[in-house]
Amino acid sequence: MANNDDKSQSKNKPFFEVQKVENEDGLGDIFFGVDDETTKFPDYVVDFKDEIEYFISVIQLLYGDTKSESLYKKYYERLFTIADLAFNSPQEKVKLAERSLHKLKSELTTSVGQRIRTKLLMDYLKLAIWPSIIAIIIVLLGDSVLTCVLAFLGKGTENIYISSLGLISIAAMAGGWISTATETRNLAFVDIVSVINNQRGILVRLIFINLFSIFAAILMIAGFLKINIGGLDSLQIVDSPTVALAFGFALGFLDKVFVDRVEAKLSKTEAK
Known part of the structure; x- marks a missing residue:
């Protein structure tokens, strides 16, 4: 019985733990922490992590100056919420978060x-x-x-x-x-x-x-x-x-x- 609980806990263990950090320019960034015991990552999880990091680089390029600080924070906060949903939930919810990220991308592109x-x-x-x-x-x-x-x-x-x-x-x-x-x-x-x-x-x-x-x-x-x-x-x-x-x-x-x-x-x- 205990073994089954351990397997269930291991199965539901997040692949990453995301945290808010600041980069060297003082802009909000997202840190992806990895547990040493986690050795295998599905491709869709790695791809989604890459998409989050790419979105960060895009808004830094668009709104990295002091005049656009409010716009940067707006998109950064929403992006972190999506990353938090995907990886910090008790169960991995990447597929659900992907839909939210797609909508955010569309909104930014339109803007x-x-x-x-x-x-x-x-x-x-x-x-x-x-x-x-x-x-x-x-x-x-x-x-x-x-x-x-x-x-x-x-x-x-x-x-x-x-x-x-x-x-x-x-x-x-x-x-x-x-x-x-x-x-x-x-x-x-x-x-x-x-x-x-x-x-x-x-x-x-x-x-x-x-x-x-x-x-x-x-x-x-x-x-x-x-x-x-x-x-x-x-x-x-x-x-x-x-x-x-x-x-x-x-x-x-x-x-x-x-x-x-x-x-x-x-x-x-x-x-x-």
């Missing part, structure tokens, strides 16, 4: 999703102002200035297409903005961190889009990379501003697709 998406897109536009102005100047004056310089130096003035590269750059930045807006139109909880990190990497993305689009355009103008999109031929980039804008937009909007295609082309060339 901040549109805000961080709007900020991301506005930051992109702000950072793209100066590169766009420079590109417009190149479109208007690039060919004539370079022609004068080359003529002064006694060099040939054929095959000058600086203005086309300026058009490519402008359209690529527009395509990149549309691509970013499309990618973030339906934010899920798991996307919040990546979108916040994208805010910090907008400048890098703009630099990449410009360098990549110009590099790819040069390859297409030189005939090394030939692409047809709906009847638009990449060989017409220099002759037609419309074609240059179309390919620039495509390069910015589908930069990942074009990167893969260029890499494949280069790989084939190296193989030969």
Whole structure:
């Protein structure tokens, strides 16, 4: 009889004991204590613990500053209540707590999703102002200035297409903005961190889009990379501003697709 009671007690013993603690920044955190006698943890229990810790990291990223302290406490207290329900109850209630955590995730996503998406897109536009102005100047004056310089130096003035590269750059930045807006139109909880990190990497993305689009355009103008999109031929980039804008937009909007295609082309060339 005593043995059965011991087995029942062992079976109902919580996998973790959760406690409120503070991290090094003074923010509320959750500590998961483990009994030395507990050696096996079901996957769903470990996964739920990871979800709790990830949620903590998200709200620390969103509301870790002093101005948002009240919002942080709001979500932290509710999260601890869920963790307490899951692990500090006489019997493990992870499955029940999962439903509550899912609702909390949905509430947080609804609350901040549109805000961080709007900020991301506005930051992109702000950072793209100066590169766009420079590109417009190149479109208007690039060919004539370079022609004068080359003529002064006694060099040939054929095959000058600086203005086309300026058009490519402008359209690529527009395509990149549309691509970013499309990618973030339906934010899920798991996307919040990546979108916040994208805010910090907008400048890098703009630099990449410009360098990549110009590099790819040069390859297409030189005939090394030939692409047809709906009847638009990449060989017409220099002759037609419309074609240059179309390919620039495509390069910015589908930069990942074009990167893969260029890499494949280069790989084939190296193989030969």
